[in-house]
Amino acid sequence: MARPHIEPFVDRDVAFKRMLLPGFGRGMHYKMLSMDGDTGACTMTVQLDGGYSQPPGFSWSEWEMMVVEGELQLDGRTVRKGHYFFVPAGYAMPAIKSEQGAIVLMMYNTGEPSLVEATEHHHLAHTKLYHDVDSYLDITWVPGNIVKPAVASGVMIKLLNYNPISHAMTFIYCMTPAFYQDNISYHDCAEESYHLWGTSWMMQFGDIPTGGYFWRPAYINHGAFASEFGCIALGRVDSKLFNYFHYNPWSTPQENQTRAAARVYQRDPLLYKWMVSHSHNHPHGPEDFEQTQKLRGPEFPDNEPETDGHKHSHWHTHKHHHHSHD
């Protein structure tokens, strides 16, 4: 079932609801932006009342958070608007408080929101993937042309999270005043955006103002694009972002996907032929041996290195065979 196409939706048009799920404590209110019908994964605008406090703990789901307004206190520090968190499933966060209240965007990627009180990480947590950053002050803007074909000048981005396997990304982006881009785009991935400030326009959906949101499944047309006064937004894609540009506003997602497959055929014909001829239609894709290969593990015998890591015994720097040419 996945998440349905929610576009456009403006969170200012609906009221906050009290969060009643266990663990989160009193003083947490939310607006649901989109939810995955299979997993409960969701994105919410969340209001934390002044004096809100939640205990240390972890979630069963991977989650991300962006501070939109106000301040949070955690781990002896105060974080402000623009602060971004990537939290792996099972990663125990410290207690979080908001003395004066805050608005945050919360994104649960793999399951419904959950908070299990704990001061230690779950043993399955990928703790090294945790990171947080003040995205407004500690990351610089770079041109948005990170993929080709690229967006027009006037889109700038700051990358917040990148998955090297799926190429999923979380980023903030802005459009300069008087930005426009005259093409229609679609992608192989789902795309999500929340307007932190400002208004942008798309030919299919009209204006998306501050608090505007979309979750768009793959292969759906969007664009042309414009922003009269500029905007800044948080964006996410759930796998590799590739821009398929065209100018037919009446093409369907099925036609767009077929065109995308045709491009793979034109660009990588051998790979395409192999995939089709071997009917590699397993729902999880062909096996990636890097993810399934047997590893040595901690119990592997004699697993210490034998050299200092600088040795190349194949180099002929010492013993040379001298041949007689007499």
Place this chain on the structure above:
Amino acid sequence: MTFKNLFIDHERSKEEEEWVREELAEQEQRFAKIDGQMNDLAPTRAKWYEEFFDRISLRGFNADGDQKVKIKREDLPVKPEGREDRVVWKYGRDTE
């Protein structure tokens, strides 16, 4: 979903099941409202499409970044006969 897929298996409580069920029911209403609003926008959108065709034929189509290509008027697409102007697709290519 192809995010990192970091998820630790656990059992949902009845409370959580009920919460998810209620949210999904509300999402159905939200989707229906958006779908209706976007259908209502069709006449305005038809005008936007024509303006778009004018811009890409007179000033250029953004083929890649700022690289612009002027599209000849005779090369502009025609709306397929009988096809409605649809922009909301509930599950993308899997929409019925």
